[in-house]
Amino acid sequence: MLNNDIGFKLLDTTSDEKNQILMWDLLRLEKPELKNVTMPVVLVNGQISYDIENLKRFSRDFLKPFSGI
DSSP states (O other): OTTTTOOOOOOOOSSOHHHHHHHHHHHHHHOTTOOOOOSOOEEETTEEEOSHHHHHHHHHHHHHHHHTO
16 A cells, blocks of 8 residues: 555554454454454455455455556
């Protein structure tokens, strides 16, 4: 996102309990039984990505309009 000049907001879920609660609330809306995630967790336009394989696909699809693919 930095390479493509895309604005974003970084929330620290490690040391900020409020952000950690928000992250888990959003994750459990998508998958209530989820117990573990691989960081980073990304939320774009209401779509959430929380595992490495999904993140690769998610990032590629998200960046298509910016890369001209």
